[in-house]
Amino acid sequence: DAKTTQPTSMDCAEGRAANLPCNHSTISGNEYVYWYRQIHSQGPQYIIHGLKNNETNEMASLIITEDRKSSTLILPHATLRDTAVYYCIVKGSSNTGKLIFGQGTTLQVKP
Amino acid sequence: GAVVSQHPSRVICKSGTSVKIECRSLDFQATTMFWYRQFPKKSLMLMATSNEGSKATYEQGVEKDKFLINHASLTLSTLTVTSAHPEDSSFYICSASRMERGPGSYTFGSGTRLTVV
Numbered sequence: 001d002a003k004t005t006q007p008t009s010m011d012c013a014e015g016r017a018a019n020l021p022c023n024h025s026t027i028s029g030n031e032y033v034y035w036y037r038q039i040h041s042q043g044p045q046y047i048i049h050g051l052k053n054n055e056t057n058e059m060a061s062l063i064i065t066e067d068r069k070s071s072t073l074i075l076p077h078a079t080l081r082d083t084a085v086y087y088c089i090v091k092g093s094s095n096t097g098k099l100i101f102g103q104g105t106t107l108q109v110k111p
Numbered sequence: 112g113a114v115v116s117q118h119p120s121r122v123i124c125k126s127g128t129s130v131k132i133e134c135r136s137l138d139f140q141a142t143t144m145f146w147y148r149q150f151p152k153k154s155l156m157l158m159a160t161s162n163e164g165s166k167a168t169y170e171q172g173v174e175k176d177k178f179l180i181n182h183a184s185l186t187l188s189t190l191t192v193t194s195a196h197p198e199d200s201s202f203y204i205c206s207a208s209r210m211e212r213g214p215g216s217y218t219f220g221s222g223t224r225l226t227v228v
Binding site for chain 2 (some may be wrong): 099102
C-alpha cells in the first residue's frame, strides 16, 4: 500500500473551514484514499473515502487531485468537537486488507 | 450504522496474569477483524489480522504466543494478553470490516485501556 505524508499539526478557528492536506504520490490505480479521525482515547472514526472523484458526505468533503497524488479533507465549519488526529490512508479495494496508520495530523480547533 | 463493541473499556491486572478483550460486531457480520495497540501520543500499530475460523496473521515483531487471538464467529474476536507485564500496558483497539460492502469503511471499537501493575 502506498505511503502518505501529512503535516504533523494544524490549527483552525471555530466556524471556519479546516483543510487537511495529504500527499500520496505513489498511489496506484486501484487504491482508494481513506480518511479517519481519532478523538482522544477513543477508537478511530471513519470520515470519508474516494478513488478519483471528489466526494462529499454529512461530515466532510474529499478533494482528490487529477493525478491522484494528493488530496484534501475539508471540514466546512469546524467545531471544537472536531479537535482530533486525522489520518489519511491509502488502501486497495479489498475489504479484508489492512488499514495502516501513519502519524496523522493533529487538528486543534480554537474558539 | 455499523457498530463494533469492545469490552472491557478499562482493565487493571497484576503482572503475570492474563487478560481477555472482546470485540463484537453488533449489527453486521465481519469478514475480517483487526487488532491494534497504541502507546501514548503515538499512532495505531497493527498487531494482527483475523478471519473467522482460521488462525490469525500476526505482524512482524508481534509475539503470537503472548497475544492470543481467537475469531470464533463472524461477529466475535477475542485478544488475550497472556502473562501480562507492565510493558504490555497500552490502548488496544479492534476493527471489523463488513462482509457485504465493497471498498467501504472499517468500523472500530472504542478501545480497551490495559494497565498492568
